[in-house]
Amino acid sequence: MADLSGIVKAYDIRGVVGEQLDAALIREFGAAFALLIKPESPTVVIGHDMRDSSPGLAEAFADGVTSQGLDVVSIGLASTDQLYFASGSLNLPGAMFTASHNPAQYNGIKLCRAGAAPVGQDTGLAEIRDTVEQGVPAFEGQPGTVTHQDVLADYAAYLRKLVDLSGSRPLKIVVDAGNGMGGHTVPTVFEGLPLDIVPMYFELDGNFPNHEANPLDPKNIVDLQAKVREVGADAGLAFDGDADRCFVVDERGEPVSPSAITALVAVRELAKDPGGTIIHNLITSKGVPEIVAEHGGKPVRTRVGHSFIKAEMARTGAIFGGEHSAHYYFRDFWRADTGMLAAMHVLAALGEQDGTLSALTADYSRYAASGEINSTVTDQVARLLAVKDAYAGRDGVTVDELDGLTVQLPDGGWFNLRPSNTEPLLRLNVEAADVNAVRALTDEVLAIVRA
Numbered sequence: 001m002a003d004l005s006g007i008v009k010a011y012d013i014r015g016v017v018g019e020q021l022d023a024a025l026i027r028e029f030g031a032a033f034a035l036l037i038k039p040e041s042p043t044v045v046i047g048h049d050m051r052d053s054s055p056g057l058a059e060a061f062a063d064g065v066t067s068q069g070l071d072v073v074s075i076g077l078a079s080t081d082q083l084y085f086a087s088g089s090l091n092l093p094g095a096m097f098t099a100s101h102n103p104a105q106y107n108g109i110k111l112c113r114a115g116a117a118p119v120g121q122d123t124g125l126a127e128i129r130d131t132v133e134q135g136v137p138a139f140e141g142q143p144g145t146v147t148h149q150d151v152l153a154d155y156a157a158y159l160r161k162l163v164d165l166s167g168s169r170p171l172k173i174v175v176d177a178g179n180g181m182g183g184h185t186v187p188t189v190f191e192g193l194p195l196d197i198v199p200m201y202f203e204l205d206g207n208f209p210n211h212e213a214n215p216l217d218p219k220n221i222v223d224l225q226a227k228v229r230e231v232g233a234d235a236g237l238a239f240d241g242d243a244d245r246c247f248v249v250d251e252r253g254e255p256v257s258p259s260a261i262t263a264l265v266a267v268r269e270l271a272k273d274p275g276g277t278i279i280h281n282l283i284t285s286k287g288v289p290e291i292v293a294e295h296g297g298k299p300v301r302t303r304v305g306h307s308f309i310k311a312e313m314a315r316t317g318a319i320f321g322g323e324h325s326a327h328y329y330f331r332d333f334w335r336a337d338t339g340m341l342a343a344m345h346v347l348a349a350l351g352e353q354d355g356t357l358s359a360l361t362a363d364y365s366r367y368a369a370s371g372e373i374n375s376t377v378t379d380q381v382a383r384l385l386a387v388k389d390a391y392a393g394r395d396g397v398t399v400d401e402l403d404g405l406t407v408q409l410p411d412g413g414w415f416n417l418r419p420s421n422t423e424p425l426l427r428l429n430v431e432a433a434d435v436n437a438v439r440a441l442t443d444e445v446l447a448i449v450r451a
Contacts, residue, residue, distance in 0.1 A: 008129040011120045014108030017053045023060035030064020032131035036124050037093045043071040045086045047078030048097035049181050049242050051206030053107045058097045066144035074148050079181035079243035081338035084116040085155040088334035098242040101214035104207045116334035120307040156189040163344040165193045168351025174198040174236040176224040178213035179205040182239030198231055213241035225253035235357045237343050245326040246339030250357040259285035262322025263364035265345045269320040270297045279312050279321030283416055283429045287366035303403040310335050368438045370430035375449045377426050380419040387448050413441050
């Protein structure tokens, strides 16, 4: 029995190609996935990103699926949300080969059931791991077949039906694809719209020669910020490697927080569906539930992570969900995350009025925040307990442990401290009325964490 716990993560399979992953192992994962979903579907849809290893690994996975008698529809090069579109529109389980924003030597698989329903540790991934570790049983019947289908145009048409940008005033938009799959999807989605697109790093290159395809790291949007200011653009968009996340900067080149984007999109979705439920994870700004409630919506707070968001969306019938990490989930997109659709909402809101993006998003940015601060610790549990003990007894302080430790202070400030699942880290997020209050609270908590 092999031990695959190092590469089978909470939400996906991921590792270094040639060391932790190779075609033979990926074929076994394909066969195990086929066994899992055979009672539900005779066919699997497969897509892959632009990494050098992705086509070969996708082919090996397809070989594993067909070895169990199931058929494969290959959509070839795709963003992750394009694969979700294929899974939803074709009503097929799917596999996407990508390591998202990880460095070039990594690759992985994001799996879903029909209708883009997530497959995580508790919904099939552990079962797949066990099957591969114990040895996938051979199938004696006829192998399945592989067919090819291009869904890019249909994906673009579907998004454009959900958000109509045809009536927007002309906008100049800089897009940094980071040599990732945004360079594949953006030209088709935005073709013919009143958008003057200034492309950056649209060349598909899984070696990421310009910068990491992770727009949440400030150093990776420096080029975008400079270009927005240089060309006098109305906004800038940065996609991660598999283009399921989108980060926004305004006309000044200043970042717009994912919480502000969540609130803006929520208001637009509530205008279409009054009284709807909006999901937000517990690290988004407290401005999000305030704004949702002010617009007649029902805010629901969840743990961090797409499996929790999607499960809560299904349970509550939510129309939209947003995370601090720039993942945005839409009921009308099979509850899956799509950065492209969120970006289109931002551009539509901007194009419907004459003001700037900074003015537009100011209404959705109510508080100051620290961003995520990581601390390496030897004992996560002990440090969390020390922080809890320091605050729990204070007057007017409330503490909850939905996901890590969240502490609400009587002056309106709050923080969340969460352990990493994969590293000896504690992750701190702080929000307060202004930057000085954020700095003071951050210093106070870190003094305990790093003691």
